[in-house]
Amino acid sequence: MALIEAQNLKKIYVNDEVQTPALQGVSFKIESGEFVAVMGPSGSGKSTLLHVLGFLDRHSGGEYRFDGKMIDDYSKEEIAHVRNKKMGFVFQSFNLLPRTTVFENVRLPLLYSDVPKSEWEERTKKAIESVGLAHRLNYESAQLSGGEKQRAAIARALVNDPQVIFADEPTGNLDSKSGQIVMNIIQKLFEEQGRTVILVTHETYTAEYAERVITMRDGKIESDKKVHSRHNASDHFKK
Amino acid sequence: MTLIHSFETALKGLKTHKSRSILTVLGIVIGITAIILVMSLGKGAQNLILGQIQNIGPKLIGVVPGRQPKGPTDIFSIFADSLKQKDLEALQKKANVPHADKIMPVVFGNESLAFGNDTYRATIFGVTDLFAKIYDLYPAQGRIFSEKEIKGYASLVIIGSKVKNELFGGEEAIDKKIKIKDRNFKVIGVLPQKGQFSFLNFDEVVIVPYTTAQQYIFGIKYFHRLAIEADEEKNVSRTVEDIKITLRNSHGITDPSKDDFFIETQAEAMETVSTVTNVLTLFLAAIAAISLLVGGVGIMNIMLVSVTERTREIGLRKAIGATERNIMTQFLLEAIILTVIGGVVGIILGSVFSFLISFVLSYVLALNWAFTFPISGALLGLGVATFVGLVFGLYPARQASLKSPIEALRYE
Numbered sequence: 001m002a003l004i005e006a007q008n009l010k011k012i013y014v015n016d017e018v019q020t021p022a023l024q025g026v027s028f029k030i031e032s033g034e035f036v037a038v039m040g041p042s043g044s045g046k047s048t049l050l051h052v053l054g055f056l057d058r059h060s061g062g063e064y065r066f067d068g069k070m071i072d073d074y075s076k077e078e079i080a081h082v083r084n085k086k087m088g089f090v091f092q093s094f095n096l097l098p099r100t101t102v103f104e105n106v107r108l109p110l111l112y113s114d115v116p117k118s119e120w121e122e123r124t125k126k127a128i129e130s131v132g133l134a135h136r137l138n139y140e141s142a143q144l145s146g147g148e149k150q151r152a153a154i155a156r157a158l159v160n161d162p163q164v165i166f167a168d169e170p171t172g173n174l175d176s177k178s179g180q181i182v183m184n185i186i187q188k189l190f191e192e193q194g195r196t197v198i199l200v201t202h203e204t205y206t207a208e209y210a211e212r213v214i215t216m217r218d219g220k221i222e223s224d225k226k227v228h229s230r231h232n233a234s235d236h237f238k239k
Numbered sequence: 240m241t242l243i244h245s246f247e248t249a250l251k252g253l254k255t256h257k258s259r260s261i262l263t264v265l266g267i268v269i270g271i272t273a274i275i276l277v278m279s280l281g282k283g284a285q286n287l288i289l290g291q292i293q294n295i296g297p298k299l300i301g302v303v304p305g306r307q308p309k310g311p312t313d314i315f316s317i318f319a320d321s322l323k324q325k326d327l328e329a330l331q332k333k334a335n336v337p338h339a340d341k342i343m344p345v346v347f348g349n350e351s352l353a354f355g356n357d358t359y360r361a362t363i364f365g366v367t368d369l370f371a372k373i374y375d376l377y378p379a380q381g382r383i384f385s386e387k388e389i390k391g392y393a394s395l396v397i398i399g400s401k402v403k404n405e406l407f408g409g410e411e412a413i414d415k416k417i418k419i420k421d422r423n424f425k426v427i428g429v430l431p432q433k434g435q436f437s438f439l440n441f442d443e444v445v446i447v448p449y450t451t452a453q454q455y456i457f458g459i460k461y462f463h464r465l466a467i468e469a470d471e472e473k474n475v476s477r478t479v480e481d482i483k484i485t486l487r488n489s490h491g492i493t494d495p496s497k498d499d500f501f502i503e504t505q506a507e508a509m510e511t512v513s514t515v516t517n518v519l520t521l522f523l524a525a526i527a528a529i530s531l532l533v534g535g536v537g538i539m540n541i542m543l544v545s546v547t548e549r550t551r552e553i554g555l556r557k558a559i560g561a562t563e564r565n566i567m568t569q570f571l572l573e574a575i576i577l578t579v580i581g582g583v584v585g586i587i588l589g590s591v592f593s594f595l596i597s598f599v600l601s602y603v604l605a606l607n608w609a610f611t612f613p614i615s616g617a618l619l620g621l622g623v624a625t626f627v628g629l630v631f632g633l634y635p636a637r638q639a640s641l642k643s644p645i646e647a648l649r650y651e
Binding site for chain 2: 051054056057076077080081083084085089091095097098099100104108109111112113156160
């Protein structure tokens, strides 16, 4: 059974009677443990697809099964719970809380989880260590560089040990060096921790860190291919 | 998410926007301060007035002629001449009113006094020698008239300290003659300075035997009042009943609703005054409460701004697993924490201000004013503050909780 299964998935934005189709019927499956990049120019519907898959937005037609269950069968509470427990989000603009330390930002998902409080500190520190930010524990988000912010955001996505990581243009706001560090971490999530990673990007180069690339255009899937020569982010550091 | 964590999250949210939180709280602080101030000062004023009434003495009963005023049309009391000598005699019989210890008829009115070329208008107070005991008022100089002098319509006066100053200045007053209604009265005593006593200023009175006052000054055969003192405080209500029965017999009244007299006691007067001051205090507190309402609208306004401004934060929290309920609780708690902090600060400020005012009133103006901490006002204030937070926080909190996570995250 596929972790994610989309069947003729549609999304139409309605704004003042004007209908803007963003997804015009896309179908695919993503198995647990896959690293998939969704690529395409802006306006191709790739971000919309990620939001629908990540329960952040509702689809307007077609079928979407997550973990074998139709999305319409999830209650509001269950949706919040799935977002908290099974999904981790990494955004282009980091979305760290202002005037809040790295530790508190990373701990945030635990507040909404059923993880006992006694485990919070350890889990938070572990997640922060795994992205190499242990020395920035008590820094406020404004004191961090862009790359560090994104690493803190990844730690936040990881703290609840999710099955799937959704990354929406995670390197879009970063210089190439920081971008490589971030991609290295994301790749490790897949390679070493066996998590499913769904990455949205408009750069072919970034997409080729993944093992499979779905290319979108005008709300439809243009191609869905295996990557033959994957980039390995850690290569850059070996050089 | 437990309530404690919601609370911590809310507190953190407020700390992050410190100056705005403080300004928001200000409205509530002013409202609660005003309420506490009004209630504390109202209580102080009430105690002051009640203290004045207590001066009358708890054992004292006043019998007043006429029907008890029950409305504006009764102002010109009917049967104003209903208390006469035979009533006094009936009441003085031990068998009728066994617990009446002292019974004193009173007549009074304003008249001009003259000494040489000086004139002065004062209150003539026609009583018996019992007045000294009943009001605990003994002459500083001279003496009181005797029972015999009362019966003999003696033209003697005891004058208040201010009357003495006005007519005699620094000179000796005893044994001098003053003129009232063209009749000479000999000054036999001067009262000490006493100030306001209950509703009467004893510094401005001229005390004469009631017989003389009736006959030569007012030309009446009735009394304006009977002052009766019960032997013990616990016998007051019984004595009141005895007086009523005796007077009804004396006046041939069978239907109590047709009474041509009424009775005043300290307990009753205190009750009346308490009612009046309580109504006044509540009225003022209600006005102060309007400022709370304004404060509440301020909170709602700021919370709405806060919700809009923190749209991305809300979106993020939802994206990482916050339920609508979590978001709602967070913003509602923020509003309630703000108002409760405002309430507590308001209670402290209100208490400090009313203490300072009490201090000024009692030490600078020498009023017998005591500071009272309005516990009921404080509880009310806290309750109202929490309620305001709840009511005015609900709408913004609901708005926050209903935001779609992705729209919220996209918000710039």
